[in-house]
């Protein structure tokens with residue numbers, strides 16, 4: 001019970017951290033490099049945002065003319081509806097605004113729109129944002145935010161961590177272009193992985209070293225002293241999920257042949273044991289992305305960290321090693337008795353060793369693996 005409470009609180013707080021301007025800029029630049037007109041004439045929706053804290057609205061408002069946007073819409077979520085509320089602060093948008101309403105400020109979401117030079121300054125920028133209260137609390141699942149989704153061409157945000165699956169389904173059902181931040185664990189979700197496998201969704205350029213600092217008001221930062229930044233939380237394992245094309249994904253990974261890996265790999269176990277076959281898949285185990293042999297034609301099990309480097313012209317994804325044989329690639333399914341016997345052999349006591357959860361090499365289960373095969377090179 002205590003644990004359930006803790007993780008609930010942790011999840012709720014995880015919903016309340018905000019993305020840095022430079023992280024948004026770095027990622028968005030990659031799409032612009034690939035297609036300078038990617039946003040031209042488009043309506044961009046930034047849901048689950050909060051211009052008071054977030055930089056998404058600021059970034060797109062400041063670049064409105066530069067990107068040739070048609071319309072920018074962002075919505076925020078009502079204070080009273082947030083899982084983790086913290087102390088209430090009146091937003092600077094509401095201070096002195098004629099439409100401020102003391103009855104609505106905590107319970108309604110807000111909509112911010114940018115289409116024109118409303119203050120006649122000669123440029124369209126953040127100072128031209130116009131806002132009003134929504135009818136509801138700004139929940140992305142509400143009919144009014146759904147209508148905004150339907151109006152938009154592109155949806156961009158860092159959605160609430162605790163509702164990530166629902167958020168992706170919400171975008172996919174509307175068939176929209178999107179760019180969103182999520183935890184890399186989401187790659188293996190049964191709702192997400194098939195989209196990645198079928199090249200409907202892919203990973204963006206990503207954060208340097210797979211981690212970044214988010215602006216944070218509530219969370220305890222466990223980062224080591226050298227990584228700690230005041231007012232921030234360091235989060236590792238974060239990635240961008242998108243269906244907008246960028247150049248990196250068309251650059252093949254540079255790899256050595258199998259023979260060269262066996263001789264020159266920097267990984268001791270490759271040189272010592274070579275490439276081992278799984279007991280339960282017709283595939284070989286590749287523990288490191290840089291150890292993928294360039295000339296192997298069969299199926300290979302690679303770590304999840306392969307995905308940020310995945311080039312669909314170089315490899316095809318066939319499935320993932322997991323309990324259910326969703327991709328029809330298992331050659332052996334272990335019985336409960338076999339899993340129990342194996343546990344006893346390894347640990348000398350009663351238990352269950354879940355051999356079905358991933359690839360198995362000589363009776364030892366490896367980490368989660370994605371199954372890939374080289375594409376025919378033209």
Ligand SMILES: C[S@@+](CC[C@H](N)C(=O)[O-])C[C@H]1O[C@@H](n2cnc3c(N)ncnc32)[C@H](O)[C@@H]1O
Pocket residue numbers: 014015016017018019047048049050053054055056076077082138139140141157158159160161163
């Ligand atoms: C991780 S924060 C990111 C905020 C902002 N997009 C950014 O990246 O800076 C997620 C935001 O979604 C809001 N939120 C939580 N549940 C929501 C829901 N059901 N509908 C809309 N927004 C929600 C949270 O209150 C929070 O402001």
